[in-house]
Amino acid sequence: MTDILAILASAGLWAAVLRIATPLILGTLGELLCERAGVLNLGIEGIMTFGAMIGWLAVFNGADLWTGILVAALSGAAFGLVHALLTVTLGVSQHVSGLGITLFASSFAYYLFRLLVPVAGTPPKILPFQPLQIPVLSDLPFIGPALFTQTAPTYLSIALALLLGWVLFRTPLGLAIRMTGENPHAVEAQGISPVLVRYGAVTAGSALMAVGGAFLTLSAFDSFIPTMVQGRGWVCIALVVFASWRPGLALLGALLFAFFDAFQLRLQTALGGQVPYQLFLMLPYLLSIAALAVTARRARVPQALMQPYRRGER
Amino acid sequence: MSPVLELDAITKRFGDTLANDAVTLDLGRGDILALLGENGAGKTTLMNILFGHYAPDAGEVRVMGRALPPGRPMAAIRAGIGMVHQHFALAPNLTVLENVMTGTERLWRPVSDTSAGRRKLAALSDRFGLGADPDARLGDLSVGEQQRVEILKALYNDARILVLDEPTAVLTTPEAKRLFATLKDMAAQGLSLIFISHKLDEVMAAADRIAVLRGGRKVAERLRGQTTKAELAELMVGRAVARPVRQMSPAGSPVLTARGLGLRQGGVDRLKGVDFTLNAGEVLGIVGVAGNGQAPLARLLSGTERPTAGTLEAFGQSLGSLSVPDIVALGMGRIPEDRNHEGVIGEMPVWENAVLERLPLFSRRGLVDRRRAMAFARQVIEGFDVRGATPRTRTGLLSGGNVQKLILGRNLIRHPRILLAAQPARGLDEGAVAAVHRRLLEARAQGTAILLISEDLDEVMDLSDRIHAIVGGRLSPAVARDRVDRQRLGLMMAGEWENAGAV
Numbered sequence: 001m002t003d004i005l006a007i008l009a010s011a012g013l014w015a016a017v018l019r020i021a022t023p024l025i026l027g028t029l030g031e032l033l034c035e036r037a038g039v040l041n042l043g044i045e046g047i048m049t050f051g052a053m054i055g056w057l058a059v060f061n062g063a064d065l066w067t068g069i070l071v072a073a074l075s076g077a078a079f080g081l082v083h084a085l086l087t088v089t090l091g092v093s094q095h096v097s098g099l100g101i102t103l104f105a106s107s108f109a110y111y112l113f114r115l116l117v118p119v120a121g122t123p124p125k126i127l128p129f130q131p132l133q134i135p136v137l138s139d140l141p142f143i144g145p146a147l148f149t150q151t152a153p154t155y156l157s158i159a160l161a162l163l164l165g166w167v168l169f170r171t172p173l174g175l176a177i178r179m180t181g182e183n184p185h186a187v188e189a190q191g192i193s194p195v196l197v198r199y200g201a202v203t204a205g206s207a208l209m210a211v212g213g214a215f216l217t218l219s220a221f222d223s224f225i226p227t228m229v230q231g232r233g234w235v236c237i238a239l240v241v242f243a244s245w246r247p248g249l250a251l252l253g254a255l256l257f258a259f260f261d262a263f264q265l266r267l268q269t270a271l272g273g274q275v276p277y278q279l280f281l282m283l284p285y286l287l288s289i290a291a292l293a294v295t296a297r298r299a300r301v302p303q304a305l306m307q308p309y310r311r312g313e314r
Numbered sequence: 315m316s317p318v319l320e321l322d323a324i325t326k327r328f329g330d331t332l333a334n335d336a337v338t339l340d341l342g343r344g345d346i347l348a349l350l351g352e353n354g355a356g357k358t359t360l361m362n363i364l365f366g367h368y369a370p371d372a373g374e375v376r377v378m379g380r381a382l383p384p385g386r387p388m389a390a391i392r393a394g395i396g397m398v399h400q401h402f403a404l405a406p407n408l409t410v411l412e413n414v415m416t417g418t419e420r421l422w423r424p425v426s427d428t429s430a431g432r433r434k435l436a437a438l439s440d441r442f443g444l445g446a447d448p449d450a451r452l453g454d455l456s457v458g459e460q461q462r463v464e465i466l467k468a469l470y471n472d473a474r475i476l477v478l479d480e481p482t483a484v485l486t487t488p489e490a491k492r493l494f495a496t497l498k499d500m501a502a503q504g505l506s507l508i509f510i511s512h513k514l515d516e517v518m519a520a521a522d523r524i525a526v527l528r529g530g531r532k533v534a535e536r537l538r539g540q541t542t543k544a545e546l547a548e549l550m551v552g553r554a555v556a557r558p559v560r561q562m563s564p565a566g567s568p569v570l571t572a573r574g575l576g577l578r579q580g581g582v583d584r585l586k587g588v589d590f591t592l593n594a595g596e597v598l599g600i601v602g603v604a605g606n607g608q609a610p611l612a613r614l615l616s617g618t619e620r621p622t623a624g625t626l627e628a629f630g631q632s633l634g635s636l637s638v639p640d641i642v643a644l645g646m647g648r649i650p651e652d653r654n655h656e657g658v659i660g661e662m663p664v665w666e667n668a669v670l671e672r673l674p675l676f677s678r679r680g681l682v683d684r685r686r687a688m689a690f691a692r693q694v695i696e697g698f699d700v701r702g703a704t705p706r707t708r709t710g711l712l713s714g715g716n717v718q719k720l721i722l723g724r725n726l727i728r729h730p731r732i733l734l735a736a737q738p739a740r741g742l743d744e745g746a747v748a749a750v751h752r753r754l755l756e757a758r759a760q761g762t763a764i765l766l767i768s769e770d771l772d773e774v775m776d777l778s779d780r781i782h783a784i785v786g787g788r789l790s791p792a793v794a795r796d797r798v799d800r801q802r803l804g805l806m807m808a809g810e811w812e813n814a815g816a817v
Contacts, residue, residue, distance in 0.1 A: 175426060186416065
C-alpha cells in the first residue's frame, strides 16, 4: 500500500502520464474527426507506424524536428486520401479498406526503413525534442516536474484537443462535419457536398494520426522500431467510443489510459519479484474495457458511420 | 399576376425510361398546387429537378421569371425553393437548432452565431404556428414534430416556394389535418406550395389546383372546384378504377375468439379487456388512429408476444402457449403493418422472401428445396401480378405495391384459415389498393376469416362485415357495417361508442 502511495506521489509518474498520453491524444483526435464525418478509419495503426518511420527518417537525413513532424503529417494525409478515395468515392467497405491500409502502411514503413537505413547492431538514433522550459511554471515545486517538463508536441496535442472541440461544436464547419456523420443527405440538401466534407475530415484526421506516430520516434524515443506502435491505434479507436465522439472526453480518456500504463510500469518495479510482469502489462487494457463497458452504452454513435454516401440513394 | 415559379417543358430520361416528358407547370403567389400521380409517374423526379438534385435533359426552371442553373441545389435554395423530403433530411442525434442551421452560415466563420439562429427560428415558429423547442434532440420528437422541423428548416433558408414530397405518408390522421391547416395558413401569408400525393382525399381537401402526372407526362390540370375524386382517379390511373364491392355473404362459425384480452408492459396497459369473435368467411374491421393498441394486438395474434390477461383461442386452441411457427402452421396468414421491415427482407431475392415464413414446407432433410421454392415464388409472381419481379429479383427493388402483392400471395396461395391484415393498403397507389382489396374479398369468399386492422375509414367501410373501434387499448363493441356511417365511425374512433348500437 505504501508502495502505491509512493508511486502516486512521485512527480515522475505524472510526467510519464502526459508523455504516454500524447500519441494517444493525437491518434484519438484524428480517428474522432474521421468518424464524426461518418468514416471509420482502421488504417490508424499503420498510419501511426508510417508516421513514426517517415518523421524519424526525415530527421535522420538532416531535416529539423518540426520538418519531421510536417513530413509525417503529409504522409498521413496521403494515406487518408487513399482511404477517402476507396471508401467515399468508390464506396468500398470501410473495414476492409482501413485494415488494408494498416497492413500496407506498416509493411511499407518497415520496407522503406530497411531500404534506406544501413543495418546496424543497435538502431541508429537522432536527437529528439527536448523538454520545454516554461518560465515560472516549470520551476514550481512538484507541479513543475510533474506537468511542465514536457516537449512541445505534448502541449500541442492538448491544444489541438481544445481546438478540435471548438471547431466541432462552435463553428458552422464543425456542424457540417457532424451532420455529415449523422445524415449526409441532409448536408447535401443544404447545398454542402458531403463528399468534400468526408475527404477533408479523413485527410486531416489521418494527418493527426501520423503526427501521433511521429511523436514516438521524435520525442518519446530517439529511434524507429517497426513494432513500436504496439496497438496504440486500436486503443485510440476504443478511446473514441469511450469519449462518445467528444474531443474533451477523448483528452480525458487518453490521460486515463496513460495513467494506468504509467502506473503499471512503476508497479512492475515495486512488486516485480512477486507477480509476473505480464499481469501489469494487461492492466491498462483490462481497465479500459471496464471503462468502455460502463460509458459506451450511453454513447450516441454517428448515425451514418460506415455508410457510404451515394447521391440520390437512400 | 406573373407566376412565382415556372417549369417549362422539363424532360428527363434515365436510360431507356422517360421519367419526365415535356412537363410544364406554373405556380402563383399563395397557390397550393397538388401534384397527383401513382408511384413511378415521375413526380419525385420532377421535384428533384426543380430542387437542382438532377439536371433535366431539356427544359428549364424559372423562379420569378429568372432561369435557374440546372443541377445546382444551392442555386435553388438561394432562389427561395425549399424541399420537405418524404424521408426527412434531418439528423436524430442533433438538436432542432443544429438541424435547422446546418449550412446556413459561411463555413469558415470562426464561431457560429447561434443566438441569431435562435431568434430567427423563434420568429418563424410564431409566424406559422410551428412550435419547436430549439434545444430538443430531434430524435426525441414525434414524426409530426420532426416534419415541422423539416418545414422550419426550409423556411429558415427564406423559402418562398415549398415543395412537400408525400407529406402525409408518415403522419397519423390528426397530424395530417394539422399539417394541412398549417399549409393553408402559409399560403394565406403569401408562400407558394407544391405537394406531391397519390391520395385523392387529401388532394381534394387541401389543394387549389391539381396537376395529374401519368407515365412521366402531365395528363391534366384541374381546379379543385371543377373536378371530382372519380375523375382524378381515372386520370391518374389511365382507366376507370373501381375499388371492388363487397357482396353480402353469411359468416361461418367462429374461428378466433378473444375474451378479456390484456397486455401490460412497463406498467402501462397496452391492451385492456379486449373481446372479439372472428368468424370464417367474414372481414372484421378494427379501426382506429395509429398507436392505440393495434401493433400490440397484432403481436399477440402472431405469437411474438404473450397476453398478460384473458384468453385468445383459435379453433378452440389457446394461442397463448404457441410459438410463432405453431401459429403459422395452424393456418394463420399475416400481412404485417410495416411491410419493409417486418414483411420482407429487401436484401434477399423474391423467392427467399416467398418461402421464408413457411420454411419447413419447402425443406427436405434440413436443406431448402430450391426447386419447389422457386416454383412457389413463380406461382406467387404470376398469380398475384407482382410486376417487375422474377424469383431472383432483389426484393428491395420492387415498389411498395408489388412487395405487398408478394406478401399477400405467399399467404393466400396456401388458403390460410385466418388472415391478419394490418394496414394492408397503406402507402399504396390507387391501382394497387384496388388489387389488394380484391384479393382480400376473394379470400373472404373462400372462407378465410380476415381481421383487418386499419386507420383508413374508407378501407374499413369498403371491406368489413362488422367493425370495432380501438381507442387507448380498448375495443368498442362490434357494429354491423350496414348500421354505421363515416360520422358514427369517427365518433367511435374518438372513444364514444356507448350509443353506437352494438350487435
